Amino acid sequence: MAFLNKTLAIVWKDVVAELRTREMLSSMLVFSLLVTVIFSFSFDLRVENIAQVAPGVLWVTFAFASTLELNRALALEMENDCLDGLILAPMDRSVIYFGKMLGNLIFISAIEALMLPIFSVVFDLNLLQPSLLLVVFLGTIGFAAVGTLLSAMAVNTRAREVMLPVLLFPIILPVVISAAKVTGGILDGVPLSELARWVQFLVAFDVIFLVVSYMTFDFVVQG
């Protein structure tokens, strides 16, 4: 119970701090809009069937937008050495990981919730299907699980803004590929049961990286 209470305290702190300025949410939203519009215009010129490239565009947009949030999540804790304040608290350090991870999940999901209807209009596709929302959620957990761990690693490096994408993208590539595959399948009307292998892969990726992060976060932040 204490574990959950402290995890939620960190989530609450991040949400309150973000809602005070909305700096990151607005940056992510503008960035996502720009990427979507740029892809839309560039594909309009050459691509015959835009629905074929839409899943890739969707997941590349989400991956790039997530990097903005993940880069900032731990960097926020470096202001006034607040990470020391968290480490000093008498709690398992995985509380910090899960608190930050859930915060990232909320912010990335919020942007995705805003972007999906916009994306549907721009690409003239129905993306608001329950099965597709499930895939988006699973992919987002993957981004947040890996990204939170890697941002904790990158935060103490001098070139942390560059370091996180360099570390993150090779690892989340399987998530992007499988999520784009399932998204494409759903948009083509393929039953979810036929795409189960890819969905299972997403679930397995999420579980593995949540467990790995839980087991290693202590070593990542220790002095």
Added chain:
Amino acid sequence: MIQIEGLVKSFGHTFALHEINLDVAEGQFLAIVGPNGAGKTTLLRILATLLRPTSGHVNIDGLDLVSHSGEIRRRIGFVSHQSLTYGRLTVEENLRFYGRLYDVAELEERVDSLLRVVGLDARRQDPARTLSRGMQQRLSIARAIVHQPSLLLLDEPYTGLDQQAAEMLRTLLQTVNAESRTVVMTTHNLQRALELCDTVAILSSGRVVHETESEPLSADRLREIYWAYVGNGMTREHAETWHS
């Protein structure tokens, strides 16, 4: 309260602390003075469990620092160079947040009383980033004692404070120490060290080169001792000869 035996800390081939031995009794106020790079912050960060010793033993309240770090964290409050507070959260939100991390019972009452003690009651709804340096330092102390620790560690708490803020901080630290808390403070300011502490330890090049009770000392005498040990490149043997 604190027993340090043969504490060594190195970063690669660089030794920050060499064979430190110190005992701090319960309720004692120890000031650690020394020049930049003497190892004061490293020593305090080890006591705060933020750094692991390379070798040696540290016990706090009879608990080994390395194997019981979780239990020790409940018993310590740490005031760093930085405030460890979130600029976007208000003063009271910061205290409430840390109170939740420390499972503080009756948190609202505790936050109210702390804000009165540190004189920030009128600024409780203001974002922490809008506070002056002196106020941020008072908030930092409130954060450090929100869980009523028995040991308070202060790393250069007077840095960047003007005279008025420094005076308020001195009064606050006396109040904190009067509540029978053990306090360990690092400082460059010998005058401040004498005003507040029972014992002064001089740290130079990672070694405790001198330890003395503050009571019979004048500021001038402490300054002489300090410069004898750390100043002008004097060796310890020269300094001890001079001191005797």
